[in-house]
Amino acid sequence: MNIEEFREYCTCKKGVTESFPFGENTLVFKVMGKMFALAAIENYPATANLKCDPEWAIELREEHDGLIIPGYHMSKKHWNTVELEPNLPNKLVLELIDHSYDLVVKSLTKKLQTELQNL
Template sequence: MNIEEFREYCIAKKGVTESFPFDEKILAFKVMGKMFALTSVAVNPATANLKCDPERSIELREEYDGLIIPGYHMSKIHWNTVELEKNIPQKIVLELIDHSYDLVVKSLTEKLQAELASL
């Protein structure tokens, strides 16, 4: 999966916005104002940081040793850095994006979840 495919998949999700909150190189994706994914537009090969259940993170890091690592500059427990253009099947990357999005949606207040549902 290349960076543009990653971007298109993320912004197609309900309630998602994109921005450069840190600098002109780090693109963040937020659902209802809460970040669920970020990527650097300047790194090659492309990587993305995605939120993940801690137990699943450990399993993924073991299965995709070196391709999924603890989140770079993020909580190492709740975030993974994923190599987008390497040997991880695209299906898995899409599942990880969905998982990250779903984790953040579940953490939203009831009011924000209702707003999201009405979009």
């Protein structure tokens, strides 16, 4: 999955905004104001940081050694850095994006969850 495909998939999700709060090379995706993905747009291979359940994060790192690593500049427990291309299947990357988005949505206040639902 290239960076444009990654961006398109993230932005098609409900309540998502994109911005560059950390400089022009790091694209950040938020749902209802809370970050669920960051992408380094100048890197090759393209990489993204995605939130992940801590136990699954460890499994993914072991199964995809070197392609999924502890989150760069993030909480190593809750974030993974994922190599988007060319070695990971797109299906897995999409699943990881969905998982990250869902984790963040579940952590939103009831009020924000209701607002998101009503969008």
